[in-house]
Amino acid sequence: MSESCRGEHLAVGTEILLGQIANSHARTVSLEFANNGFFIYHHSAVGDNMGRIVEAFRVAASRSNVVVVTGGLGPTADDLTKEALAQFLGRRLVMSEEALRQIEAYFRSRQRKMPEQNRKQALCIEGGEMIANPNGTAPGLYIEAGGVHYFLLPGPPLEMVPMLRNEVLPRLRRLFPHEQVLVSRVLHFCGIGESDVDEQIPHLLAQANPTVAPLAGEGEMLLRITASAPDEAAARARIAEVETELRQRFSRYIYGVDDESLPSVVGKLLRTRGETLAVAESCTGGGLSSMITGVPGSSAYYLGGVVAYHNRVKEQVLGVPAATLAEFGAVSEQTARAMAEGVRRLFGADWGMATTGIAGPDGGTPEKPVGLVYVAVAGAGGTQVYRLQLRGSREQIRLRASKQVLWRMWQALAGYEPRAGAN
Amino acid sequence: MSESCRGEHLAVGTEILLGQIANSHARTVSLEFANNGFFIYHHSAVGDNMGRIVEAFRVAASRSNVVVVTGGLGPTADDLTKEALAQFLGRRLVMSEEALRQIEAYFRSRQRKMPEQNRKQALCIEGGEMIANPNGTAPGLYIEAGGVHYFLLPGPPLEMVPMLRNEVLPRLRRLFPHEQVLVSRVLHFCGIGESDVDEQIPHLLAQANPTVAPLAGEGEMLLRITASAPDEAAARARIAEVETELRQRFSRYIYGVDDESLPSVVGKLLRTRGETLAVAESCTGGGLSSMITGVPGSSAYYLGGVVAYHNRVKEQVLGVPAATLAEFGAVSEQTARAMAEGVRRLFGADWGMATTGIAGPDGGTPEKPVGLVYVAVAGAGGTQVYRLQLRGSREQIRLRASKQVLWRMWQALAGYEPRAGAN
Structure with a gap:
């Protein structure tokens, strides 16, 4: 398979657009993708509105082939993600008996009866597969349509993250097996401005692999070196070459790497x-x-x-x-x-x-x-x-x-x- | 003017899509809009890639009439926001002599000569206006085209936030005057939890005007009271009524209002x-x-x-x-x-x-x-x-x-x- 993964993350929830909560899933999905050699090209967020969610799917499908959606899988009338994707794809929602049993079991294990409204969480889009959620009532959903792989995941981080790691990423590794590994390393500079660094290294900033890109910092300057290669060791070797040159030029300003701080x-x-x-x-x-x-x-x-x-x-x-x-x-x-x-x-x-x-x-x-x-x-x-x-x-x-x-x-x-x- | 503000935030920067930094501006812009009675309907983020930024503008312009963009205004070849918007609008970039003088003065005040590459930060899109940045070298830019108001702001938070508050929001209030005046007042609580407050005031949380809504705070709790009325005095009177009740109940916990801090x-x-x-x-x-x-x-x-x-x-x-x-x-x-x-x-x-x-x-x-x-x-x-x-x-x-x-x-x-x- 020669096509490569073009990932996108879509967050659904009006509370994000009101600024009431931070959309931390965008970063989580990006980091998890990058750690697996995949790349997210777009983040977007949309509120709990049927028309706008459908439109967000249309935009995502026009530019991405992997769309990870978080939020909007709860039991209330506000939770519309599955309904919107079904409408966008022109498919029906059908009850998954297996998902229903899992949700009922989840409530039973907490000595509670499943409320009637939670039934809708067991609905699956025709042709899709439910993704089990061991930590909550909202199952996820995977469906491929028109060459686009959709992964719908629940919003609570303690439910979403394990499903992303244990279900979504292994599927992606199977779907896109020839992906190059992408490795990044960040160098921290202090005492020198971005433009003074850039002026000395136009050849590094212009090259394609590894890429060298400045990041915004407050009171310091960051340079990110990103290499792709067939495996991690080869990517790290490419990074090391660039890092050696940077250290030769800027040694006294480069105080740390990655998560280090002054x-x-x-x-x-x-x-x-x-x-x-x-x-x-x-x-x-x-x-x-x-x-x-x-x-x-x-x-x-x-x-x-x-x-x-x-x-x-x-x-x-x-x-x-x-x-x-x-x-x-x-x-x-x-x-x-x-x-x-x-x-x-x-x-x-x-x-x-x-x-x-x-x-x-x-x-x-x-x-x-x-x-x-x-x-x-x-x-x-x-x-x-x-x-x-x-x-x-x-x-x-x-x-x-x-x-x-x-x-x-x-x-x-x-x-x-x-x-x-x-x- | 009967058209209402349909806001969108677009973050530009590959570091966001790699998960290296959180896109905290999305939440900031949403909160500041909400505090001014405006609503953000979409968040999106895109990397430092000309084609994708242009496309992001196309998508934004098709659904929003106010587009706030953060990032990509730096001096390097990777900084493409202005270039992409100019291309999307089919306009030229022209040197703003005033912005150039401001950037040169910024460097001079630090006993430095402006590097040649910083000249590009003084480029303005034809028909647009530069927005002064008192805290850095990247000016912002405002332009209206095809009924869409674009605000381009630099990425560093300490530069972006003052420009958003002091330049963008006042312009929006002039562009989209509310028929009803919307007035908010925030009460700061310390020493008491959100649920302990909420339990005592279900009637206030349920009412429609003024609305009373808890805001996320760190180590404290905020309640925002928002009233709409034909004029400010009437809105303030409505707020005062709710505030009096809250102070009767929670006096020893309410240490301040609005911008006050402990x-x-x-x-x-x-x-x-x-x-x-x-x-x-x-x-x-x-x-x-x-x-x-x-x-x-x-x-x-x-x-x-x-x-x-x-x-x-x-x-x-x-x-x-x-x-x-x-x-x-x-x-x-x-x-x-x-x-x-x-x-x-x-x-x-x-x-x-x-x-x-x-x-x-x-x-x-x-x-x-x-x-x-x-x-x-x-x-x-x-x-x-x-x-x-x-x-x-x-x-x-x-x-x-x-x-x-x-x-x-x-x-x-x-x-x-x-x-x-x-x-």
């Missing part, structure tokens, strides 16, 4: 070295500590921090000299340095980090505008201070300052010499 | 009283401080905090007696009390708050399971400690603990007597 890689290095960390925050206001402690197990290396919002706290708790604050101000290289060294000393930590700046929206001056932030990393070998001019909202400035100082910490731990200027 | 109402009360606050955090790890300092102007009342992750910090910095830690442990009523009182004393604040608990996923024991958290509020009149057993992931437990202690702080400031037990 606080997780910093934590891993601290653990390996058996060293500890403390932080002093002004403008990041606790956000930096919160990122660090968001990593499970961070108590192994993170001693704690001081949020020194008021100058009195900088002075009395962290030991920033009053003269430094008076002469240079709270937002200065000197204060950042004294904060990092102060918290390192106070907590008896191997490393100290500090942030001080103006997150806005108010408080900026011509000399010290909103977005001016000093970050510092203090260790046994000395203290490095970096001046940043960040853009964005208060929230963005706080987040970006936290990521910048974590990136500098990572560089110090990973053995990159500090460089003057922007990087 | 840290903003606590801040407002502290400002009014001219009092100051300091916090000591263990399990919340800086997240509580970060919430407090997320409020602009919080430096007026927030002195700072200590993240006391290691017991040595609890002892040496906050002055928690070694005997207390040894006898009762770090996660105990006694330690929470000593932390709140210690940070209040250390920082010379009017109020001290503290959190200590087990956020998981590891570290739980039969006696002290994951989710056990003690929070404390210390003031001139004494210290109150509350024991919580929270559910959820590490992130959820941390967030819920922060909200619970802020809610207790709000109760103390608003004059509610502490009650034994759950509330």
Whole structure:
């Protein structure tokens, strides 16, 4: 069979379109497909409306040959997915005695009688097959028509996901056996902009296999490398080739891969070295500590921090000299340095980090505008201070300052010499 | 104008279809539309592929008259949203000198020269208007063609959301003025579950005008009251009637309305009283401080905090007696009390708050399971400690603990007597 799988996910439910729940199934279906070397080309969502669901099937059938539908298989009058597909295909709904027995058994196992309205969950589209649902009352349904494979699955995640994994994907592997394996790897960059990376690698961005594509990140930049090959090892080898080139060019900016984050890689290095960390925050206001402690197990290396919002706290708790604050101000290289060294000393930590700046929206001056932030990393070998001019909202400035100082910490731990200027 | 708004959201980005990121914008756009009395009838997502994006526009234009698109406005060759819409509409792309100046200014303010490839972000579709993006380099774009209003917005949430609220929705309100005015007001509850509220107000949940609907919240509960009436004053009067009943029933749980948050109402009360606050955090790890300092102007009342992750910090910095830690442990009523009182004393604040608990996923024991958290509020009149057993992931437990202690702080400031037990 030479045709390849062109997948589509359709979510049915007005609550999704009202924003009352997130359509998390779209991502789940995409991930499960990708892990099996299949690709989803479209996500869509439509409300509990007969005409619009039928129309959504028409659109899906015109462009996809595998359509996974979630939701709308419940017992109420609002649940219309099967009815809509039957109407679109011009087929009848017929009672499946086997599905009916399974639903009745499900209720019996919970000491309940099946309500009359649940009978409709046992209806099958003529020519289709029911897909058993071990975790709920709504069976799924599979039907092929006009070269399109439809899989209807119930909406509750604990019912949908096992059916997707145990029923849908094995069928797809049989239907599309010659599929190439698709493998992705994401590289995380900090301290360099997307356009500065792109300018150096036009040849990689233009190539077809592996593809190299930038992803949106906040305060960092992600590049996704995706390779297809007959098997996973061959795909990984193709990725490795591209990754080697990227690391040669951008080594000091690439702090992690896939699920890694700045606080997780910093934590891993601290653990390996058996060293500890403390932080002093002004403008990041606790956000930096919160990122660090968001990593499970961070108590192994993170001693704690001081949020020194008021100058009195900088002075009395962290030991920033009053003269430094008076002469240079709270937002200065000197204060950042004294904060990092102060918290390192106070907590008896191997490393100290500090942030001080103006997150806005108010408080900026011509000399010290909103977005001016000093970050510092203090260790046994000395203290490095970096001046940043960040853009964005208060929230963005706080987040970006936290990521910048974590990136500098990572560089110090990973053995990159500090460089003057922007990087 | 009698035509009504038929909205659609289209997300562009291969990373969504690979499942690498969740398409959270779909829900955001739906919620913001709903809050303004508009309805989204379709969500869809498509990858970075010219032909498929053009086709997605064709489908959208055939069924919707407002199409909000997110993503694909970056500077790289993969960013195709504007190009695809131009192709679909059969229009040219022309350089917007004003947008170009704004992008150049954005780079200049960061001491950088605009890379050549960013020029394409200043391209406008003939007949369209650029939408300024104060938080990034990608301007948005608005164009009306064939009775369909297209809004193209950048993908990063911190850029997209302000543009949606400040540019797209005001335009829609002008384009589709409601005959009836629709006014909403959101009440924020903390310390009580949705089902406990719902049980007491079936008559309100069932009525048609105003409608009363619960919204999903994290660590709190929201009720949206929406009234329609010939003018705003009449709608507000209808809302006030329902709000009065809700406040009679749930006064001590309703801490705020609309855009208010727990840290903003606590801040407002502290400002009014001219009092100051300091916090000591263990399990919340800086997240509580970060919430407090997320409020602009919080430096007026927030002195700072200590993240006391290691017991040595609890002892040496906050002055928690070694005997207390040894006898009762770090996660105990006694330690929470000593932390709140210690940070209040250390920082010379009017109020001290503290959190200590087990956020998981590891570290739980039969006696002290994951989710056990003690929070404390210390003031001139004494210290109150509350024991919580929270559910959820590490992130959820941390967030819920922060909200619970802020809610207790709000109760103390608003004059509610502490009650034994759950509330």
